[in-house]
Amino acid sequence: MPEFRPFSQDTLRPLVGLKVRDSQTTFVASNLMTMAQSIFESGSEIYGVWEQDTPVGLLAVVDMSHPDADLDEGDDPDGIYIWRLMVDQAHQGRGHGRAALAFAKSLARERGRSNLIISVVDEPGGAMPLYEEFGFRPTGRIVDGEVELVMRLF
Numbered sequence: 001m002p003e004f005r006p007f008s009q010d011t012l013r014p015l016v017g018l019k020v021r022d023s024q025t026t027f028v029a030s031n032l033m034t035m036a037q038s039i040f041e042s043g044s045e046i047y048g049v050w051e052q053d054t055p056v057g058l059l060a061v062v063d064m065s066h067p068d069a070d071l072d073e074g075d076d077p078d079g080i081y082i083w084r085l086m087v088d089q090a091h092q093g094r095g096h097g098r099a100a101l102a103f104a105k106s107l108a109r110e111r112g113r114s115n116l117i118i119s120v121v122d123e124p125g126g127a128m129p130l131y132e133e134f135g136f137r138p139t140g141r142i143v144d145g146e147v148e149l150v151m152r153l154f
């Protein structure tokens, strides 16, 4: 079971060094881009996914209830949005992705949020099957070209 550690100055370089496969680069932004964008994304939180001393992935969420959260019409403030999820190409297929979804779900539950939200590029090789198997269901909305999925928690 990996650990989820809040992103810090010390872990910046190891996390920037993580990469998805070449065929997956259209599914998720680079970790460096996520870090840069987080400066302007109110309510965002970045976690490194660690297996002991080895960085294996990155999870970023946005707490939609943050007073300055940039909500679009129809967005639910009572939710945690999984903004970015990636597992390094050398560490995929070992359960880290599913563990990251479980971590985000427990985070949302601890905070009493009603919904866990994610969006996905619905293309072959994408993560849609993983998310549906985990329990997410489409909301019917397409947000920035991605299919939005939700899991109701309460």
Ligand SMILES: CC(C)(COP(=O)(O)OP(=O)(O)OC[C@H]1O[C@@H](n2cnc3c(N)ncnc32)[C@H](O)[C@@H]1OP(=O)(O)O)[C@@H](O)C(=O)NCCC(=O)NCCS
Residues within 6 Å of the ligand: 020, 021, 024, 027, 028, 084, 085, 086, 087, 088, 091, 092, 093, 094, 095, 096, 097, 098, 099, 119, 120, 121, 125, 126, 127, 128, 129, 130
């Ligand atoms: C999606 C991703 C985070 C999953 O991480 P992971 O650590 O490989 O996932 P897990 O090992 O927990 O896999 C869980 C299950 O989902 C399946 N799965 C994982 N990625 C999948 C994919 N892209 N397509 C279909 N199934 C997938 C696995 O086969 C596994 O099923 P199994 O346990 O029955 O074998 C990782 O593949 C990744 O970083 N992909 C590129 C970036 C991306 O697409 N991010 C999501 C943006 S919305």
